[in-house]
Amino acid sequence: MSLVVDSITKRFGDVVALDGVSFSVEPGRIFGLLGANGAGKTTSMRIVLDILRADAGRVTWHGAENTSLPRRTWGYLPEERGLYPKMLVGEQLRFFAALYGVPDATARAEIDDWLERFRIPDYRERKVEELSKGNQQKIQFIAAILHDPEVLIMDEPFSGLDPVNVRLLKEAFLEMRDRGKTLIFSTHQMETVEELCESIAIIDVGRVVVSGAVRDVKRAMGRRVVRLATEGDGHGAEWLTQVPGVELTTRREDYVELHVPADRDPATILSAALERGERVTRFEIAEPSLEEIFVEYVGRRAVDESEEHLASSSREGAA
Amino acid sequence: MTSLFPNAFHVARREYLVRVRGRAFAITTALLALSIAAVTMVPTILAAVGVADPPRIAVDVQAEDLPSDPVLQLQVALIVGSGNDATDGADANRPRVTRAEDPEAAAQAVRDGELDALLTITRDDGGELAYEYLGSASPTNQTRLIVTAFAQELTIADRLARAGIGAQETAEIFEPPAFTATPIDPDDTSEADDFGGAFILAYAVVILTFMAILTYGNWVAQSVAEEKSGRVMELLITAATPRQLLIGKVLGTGAAGLTQYLAIVVAAIVGFLANGPVGDALGVSGQAPITLPDLEPATLLALSAFFLLGFVLYSTLYAAAGSMVSRIEDVQQAVGPLIFLAMAGYFASFTGLNDPDAGWVGVLSLVPFFSPYLMPARMLLTSVDIGEVLLALALLAVTLAAALWLASRIYSAGVLLYGQRVGLRNVWRATRVSR
Numbered sequence: 001m002s003l004v005v006d007s008i009t010k011r012f013g014d015v016v017a018l019d020g021v022s023f024s025v026e027p028g029r030i031f032g033l034l035g036a037n038g039a040g041k042t043t044s045m046r047i048v049l050d051i052l053r054a055d056a057g058r059v060t061w062h063g064a065e066n067t068s069l070p071r072r073t074w075g076y077l078p079e080e081r082g083l084y085p086k087m088l089v090g091e092q093l094r095f096f097a098a099l100y101g102v103p104d105a106t107a108r109a110e111i112d113d114w115l116e117r118f119r120i121p122d123y124r125e126r127k128v129e130e131l132s133k134g135n136q137q138k139i140q141f142i143a144a145i146l147h148d149p150e151v152l153i154m155d156e157p158f159s160g161l162d163p164v165n166v167r168l169l170k171e172a173f174l175e176m177r178d179r180g181k182t183l184i185f186s187t188h189q190m191e192t193v194e195e196l197c198e199s200i201a202i203i204d205v206g207r208v209v210v211s212g213a214v215r216d217v218k219r220a221m222g223r224r225v226v227r228l229a230t231e232g233d234g235h236g237a238e239w240l241t242q243v244p245g246v247e248l249t250t251r252r253e254d255y256v257e258l259h260v261p262a263d264r265d266p267a268t269i270l271s272a273a274l275e276r277g278e279r280v281t282r283f284e285i286a287e288p289s290l291e292e293i294f295v296e297y298v299g300r301r302a303v304d305e306s307e308e309h310l311a312s313s314s315r316e317g318a319a
Numbered sequence: 320m321t322s323l324f325p326n327a328f329h330v331a332r333r334e335y336l337v338r339v340r341g342r343a344f345a346i347t348t349a350l351l352a353l354s355i356a357a358v359t360m361v362p363t364i365l366a367a368v369g370v371a372d373p374p375r376i377a378v379d380v381q382a383e384d385l386p387s388d389p390v391l392q393l394q395v396a397l398i399v400g401s402g403n404d405a406t407d408g409a410d411a412n413r414p415r416v417t418r419a420e421d422p423e424a425a426a427q428a429v430r431d432g433e434l435d436a437l438l439t440i441t442r443d444d445g446g447e448l449a450y451e452y453l454g455s456a457s458p459t460n461q462t463r464l465i466v467t468a469f470a471q472e473l474t475i476a477d478r479l480a481r482a483g484i485g486a487q488e489t490a491e492i493f494e495p496p497a498f499t500a501t502p503i504d505p506d507d508t509s510e511a512d513d514f515g516g517a518f519i520l521a522y523a524v525v526i527l528t529f530m531a532i533l534t535y536g537n538w539v540a541q542s543v544a545e546e547k548s549g550r551v552m553e554l555l556i557t558a559a560t561p562r563q564l565l566i567g568k569v570l571g572t573g574a575a576g577l578t579q580y581l582a583i584v585v586a587a588i589v590g591f592l593a594n595g596p597v598g599d600a601l602g603v604s605g606q607a608p609i610t611l612p613d614l615e616p617a618t619l620l621a622l623s624a625f626f627l628l629g630f631v632l633y634s635t636l637y638a639a640a641g642s643m644v645s646r647i648e649d650v651q652q653a654v655g656p657l658i659f660l661a662m663a664g665y666f667a668s669f670t671g672l673n674d675p676d677a678g679w680v681g682v683l684s685l686v687p688f689f690s691p692y693l694m695p696a697r698m699l700l701t702s703v704d705i706g707e708v709l710l711a712l713a714l715l716a717v718t719l720a721a722a723l724w725l726a727s728r729i730y731s732a733g734v735l736l737y738g739q740r741v742g743l744r745n746v747w748r749a750t751r752v753s754r
Contacts, residue, residue: 046735049557051553051556051557051735052735071557071558071559074557076553076554076557078550078553078554078557080550080553081550082546082549082550082551082552082553082554083549083551083554084337084546084549084551085549086337087333087337095329095333096554096558098325098329099326099329099330099555099558099559100558101325140554143554144554
């Protein structure tokens with residue numbers, strides 16, 4: 001059994017935020033929810049969490065309706081971070097744990113353990129407002145998991161983190177998965193999704209445009225990517241376009257990237273190169289990247305922080 | 320439906336601790352307690368610094384054949400008029416009336432402020448008594464009022480004497496008539512000795528209720544708006560139900576407010592009690608104490624119930640109002656209607672205090688939102704049928720339940736609405752789509 005989101009629809013006034021969104025997440029896996037701003041990721045998450053009610057459709061976890069599940073089933077890291085700025089870190093985390101029914105002694109031990117893991121053990125007696133943004137985010141993450149939820153739902157968990165903290169958070173994700181937890185998160189960082197997620201769903205304007213295992217999604221694109229580098233001045237790439245079916249998509253300083261339809265063997269490119277007497281220094285067959293897939297489905301680039309903020313502030317009501 | 324506790328308790332506990340531990344709370348409470356204690360000490364302090372000095376009057380008697388000794392009579396009139404028991408209290412606290420041996424010197428003493436007034440009594444050509452009062456000319460001056468009444472009485476007695484009526488008959492003429500007031504209701508306490516105390520208590524209850532609603536209600540709204548604008552709300556709403564959050568918030572803030580109230584009331588009591596010893600130490604005896612009416616335990620219980628239910632009712636709606644705004648600056652706008660409602664009840668009860676038996680007061684004292692002020696005031700000032708009290712309480716409780724339901728819906732919808740204009744329409748639309 002798994003987490004099943006079954007054709008949920010949600011309207012805010014005249015705005016259709018979600019239009020029959022469906023996807024499913026296998027237990028114990030990490031799932032990526034991708035989409036441009038305002039696509040409906042946050043609304044979907046809120047409906048799964050039962051903070052919002054869908055107009056139609058349903059959400060089940062292990063076959064049970066989410067509306068009947070206890071709140072401690074879920075852990076949530078909202079996109080807009082928020083903690084009590086003037087409360088001490090330890091006290092604050094214990095408060096949230098208490099709301100989820102965690103005994104205080106357990107909460108204390110868990111808090112110490114996670115602060116240690118995040119390398120901020122002496123922040124327990126500090127006020128939240130004294131912490132850097134990255135560290136506040138770590139506290140927020142701890143607040144989301146202290147009650148040992150079965151499903152962890154995180155909205156843009158990596159935004160605003162420096163590379164070191166991104167690494168720490170990724171490790172925490174894997175730790176949670178190894179404990180058997182199910183993780184769902186949204187992000188604009190496609191490399192992170194490639195690195196962590198077994199399956200994904202891409203949402204665009206309230207509809208799921210593609211979902212499933214990352215491997216299947218990539219296969220479904222019907223092509224593969226070949227990266228080729230040859231010794232020399234790199235001018236001779238034009239001949240590649242003569243190879244049937246091959247499309248030259250990117251020309252870089254150090255290599256060229258080609259799209260090869262699924263029904264063609266990429267090895268023909270290599271043999272063609274060797275036949276021409278090229279000295280091949282790099283030959284790589286790859287699936288299309290998620291970034292490419294995303295852009296192709298959604299039709300615009302995913303990562304553009306400045307645009308992101310403009311968009312999010314005007315769409316918050318419906319996001 | 321998820322059970323209310325223990326989450327409402329956790330929320331309340333956090334709210335209470337954060338509130339009470341805050342520096343602002345400590346400072347405000349200390350200042351309020353100090354000022355209340357100071358206010359209760361005002362009579363003693365005034366006596367000590369001499370502002371409330373007993374009047375000193377010199378009488379220059381130029382008229383002959385007066386029916387009684389004006390010095391003695393004025394002395395008695397002043398003692399009675401100032402409310403002081405002549406047999407009690409230190410000498411320094413008693414009005415002093417002397418015969419002006421040297422009118423010129425006495426007039427000078429009045430100008431120098433050593434005497435309060437110089438009263439000259441003469442007889443004109445027609446034999447009528449004439450008075451000249453040198454002192455504060457203010458018509459509301461208490462001493463002057465007493466002296467005027469004394470002059471009237473002395474003149475009448477003098478005219479009677481000149482008409483040949485004897486002292487015995489004159490005394491009979493001045494004998495007060497038999498006058499008894501019988502209340503319609505045998506339980507009516509408004510004619511009792513402690514009516515003054517009951518009146519003060521009624522005022523105090525109305526003011527305290529009003530202040531609690533305005534101050535602590537505002538705390539609730541502010542605190543909800545803070546959670547929302549600080550975005551911690553989204554985390555809270557995932558961990559607990561809106562009802563738990565709402566009730567916890569109201570209870571926690573209410574408890575913090577009551578803590579502050581308790582500090583103030585204790586300060587007031589300490590201030591009252593300290594009046595005597597401090598007065599003695601300063602050599603001035605305290606004013607006549609105000610006797611508070613003896614309250615039946617049942618009355619006390621009812622008063623507490625009205626206070627608590629009324630407070631919770633208003634706070635609940637304040638919380639809902641706070642959940643409707645995105646920015647803390649907008650809170651005042653959102654709570655405006657509630658302030659208006661609270662003020663309406665407040666002013667209605669102030670008018671009602673002067674006529675607690677009026678029909679409209681009776682009706683309004685049953686209406687929720689007004690009953691927390693008016694019913695306690697009525698109960699203290701007049702006799703109220705127990706059925707009416709219970710009806711008012713029941714109506715209040717039902718309204719509270721409805722308010723809780725409504726506020727929870729507004730809350731759960733409002734807390735997720737950001738960046739939109741405050742408006743009941745927006746929120747109402749949202750309540751229909753949220754859970």
